[in-house]
Amino acid sequence: MSEKKITWHKISESVAELIWQSNNMCLVKAGDKMVTLALFNQQLFAFAHKCPHASGVMANGSIDALGNVVCPLHRYKFLMQNGRNSSGEGYFLKTYLVKSDETGVFIGFETGGLFNF
Numbered sequence: 036m037s038e039k040k041i042t043w044h045k046i047s048e049s050v051a052e053l054i055w056q057s058n059n060m061c062l063v064k065a066g067d068k069m070v071t072l073a074l075f076n077q078q079l080f081a082f083a084h085k086c087p088h089a090s091g092v093m094a095n096g097s098i099d100a101l102g103n104v105v106c107p108l109h110r111y112k113f114l115m116q117n118g119r120n121s122s123g124e125g126y127f128l129k130t131y132l133v134k135s136d137e138t139g140v141f142i143g144f145e146t147g148g149l150f151n152f
Contacts, residue, residue: 043134082115089108
C-alpha cells in the first residue's frame with residue numbers, strides 16, 4: 036500500500052489579498068483545478084467549485100449560521116469540514132486541505148494511498 040502525498044499550491048500571498056465576495060467565498064485556481072475558498076469564523080475551507088448534484092457554482096451560494104455551504108440552485112447543504120451532505124440528499128462535496136501562514140495561502144491535493152495511484 037502506498038502512502039498519501041500532499042501537493043501544495045500557493046494561491047495568494049495572504050488571506051486579505053484574495054478577492055472575497057460578500058458571502059465570504061471566492062473562486063481560486065490551484066494547479067489545474069478551480070476551487071471554492073470560504074471563510075467562516077476566521078477559518079478557511081476549500082472545496083469543489085461545483086455542486087455534485089446539478090453543478091451549481093458553490094461560490095455563488097451562501098454559508099448558513101451552522102457553517103454549512105449552501106448550493107445556490109437547489110439549496111443542498113454540505114459541511115465545509117468534510118463535504119458531507121447535511122440536508123439529507125446523499126451527495127458528497129469534494130473538500131481539499133487549506134492552510135495559511137506567513138508565506139501565503141495554500142491548497143493541498145492528496146495523491147497516492149489506496150484509491151489514488
